[in-house]
Amino acid sequence: MPLSYSARLRRDLRDWQERGLIQPEQAERIAAHALAPRGMRHLQTALALCILLLVAPSVIAFVAANWSAMPPSGRLIVLFLANAAAVSATYLAAQRRARDPAGTSHRLVDGLATLSLAIATATLALVGQTFHVAADPRGFAGTVAVLGLATALVARSSGAAVIACIALVASDAGPNALDLGLVRGEAASGSEPWFWMVGPALFLASLSGWLRARETTLLLLLVVLSNHLGSTPAGSMFLLPPDRILSVAALALALGHVLARLSREKPWATRLHGGAQALARAAVGLILLGIVMVSARILGFGGAQPTPAVALAFAAIAIAALILVRLRASASALSATSDLLVLAAAALALLVWLIASLSREPATVWTVWGGIVPALILVVAGHIEDRRELYGWGLALTAGVTLGMLVASRNLIAFSGNLLLCALLLTLALFACRWAARRIDRRAA
Structure with missing residues (x-):
């Protein structure tokens, strides 16, 4: 079975010609349109995303290397400037997408929105470290989930939605995430409010087509939902029970x-169908x-x-x-x-x-x-x-x-x-x- 789209398309075109559904000229036009090079716009977007993936870790590494030597006021200034730069870049990319909805700028908006969420998450952690706030892993994960929900809804970012879902899983796992606590058979105590605050909104946004790349988001939400069903005490099951899943x-x-x-007569119905x-x-x-x-x-x-x-x-x-x-x-x-x-x-x-x-x-x-x-x-x-x-x-x-x-x-x-x-x-x-x-x-x- 061919796995690539081009191989499947060519096979389907041959099959449709043999069945008399299309003419050879139509098959050639379909193949020429579907497999034609898309120009430089996709390459430009891909290169911009690669630049983000390279610049962001380098900046984080540079700040981390000098973090201990910086005074608290300097740390706050650096964090504020980083958040301001990420949010401003996301806003400018969103304005560009609004002017050209059919273009590929939505990927750039998604990447920048996800980057802004990652910076905001790091800011929360670093501020807590700077002012010696008591560690609360479950509360931190829940806060990240709420921030991810807000970012996903405002910027229509599927990447932010995925981070929010991962934060929900981490909220269920609590402080024992590293010892595979995230696959427990029951949600950890205190994580239910975060799930019911974030989960239904993300589910409806994904189902209605407001967010892109919905399969991953919906799958993670279904996993978290499975984790919240049942009445078995937390920690008595190491893996999610198959019957619940x-x-x-x-x-x-x-x-x-x-x-x-x-019926798909209206635009919202079409999005719901997808x-x-x-x-x-x-x-x-x-x-x-x-x-x-x-x-x-x-x-x-x-x-x-x-x-x-x-x-x-x-x-x-x-x-x-x-x-x-x-x-x-x-x-x-x-x-x-x-x-x-x-x-x-x-x-x-x-x-x-x-x-x-x-x-x-x-x-x-x-x-x-x-x-x-x-x-x-x-x-x-x-x-x-x-x-x-x-x-x-x-x-x-x-x-x-x-x-x-x-x-x-x-x-x-x-x-x-x-x-x-x-x-x-x-x-x-x-x-x-x-x-x-x-x-x-x-x-x-």
Whole structure:
């Protein structure tokens, strides 16, 4: 499956010509327009971003080298000038974008807004250090999240939104972030107000199309939302429980497809349609994370066994599948074949995790059916509808789990036998598909 856009476009153009959908002249014009060089504007924007990435660390390093020798008043002046320069540059770039909305200046605005947020974050930390303010990591992360929200909404900066989401994750982790506290099964005490203050606003802004590059932002928000669900005391779970992750992911996937079917007659509806598609893609990414967590739990990491909440996860997956099937029944609906396979992979991983907790077989054996097989289903789903991100992540997950099991497994013979059994079942499925295709072709003839 071609992964590059140009290779996929050329393949699709050949396929459309063979089906008689377009003429060769039309295919040449489409390829010439889509693959034509875009001139120097993109290069100029890229070079400007590179300059920012080089200048900003150099200035920070220079100030840090002389920080201890500077008096408090000098430190405040330096911080004030740095913030003023970043905000002024962001304002000028935003004015340029307003004059030319179709240009590439939005990337420069995004980069400058993100830089201004980073400088403001460093300013807070350095001011606290200068005046010996008591350390409060969770409060600091929450403050950064609020600043990131304000910067993202005013400058329409996706980079600032991502920083705000990361700050929310750090607020959940608290002072134990370095020992993987950010993947706890429950939000840390005191972090809920920050999430409910920032999370819904970022979610609505991303879903409505106000912010660009929404998939990353929505995925991080879904992860934080998963971290805030449930009632298990903080710290008793080392990893986010798969049932919680897969429940949120299934419902988000269904919501994305429902919103994507709304009429696009008005500009806001068009933006909402794009945000809904981004939400569906983020939900698929969260399902991928859930399958990874299933593999980790089966191997014994985290130590938590399935709870009655698994039933709720199965119900959420079933509801999402029912919604997608109903949407697919309409001729005007988006094709949901790949997403149905994604939900099937999630249900299989969840079922294997439930069975593995009741079995006396080695846990390494169950990772074949709870990690590798669901990952292969994601590969098939990505290949069917040319979803290259899903295809690539499915391959990466398959390779990662397989290599990890080859290193960690204590029963390689059983592991090898289960792989061969899986391959045999897939071979039978391949023969069944070919037989069904031949029957359909004969009936059509």
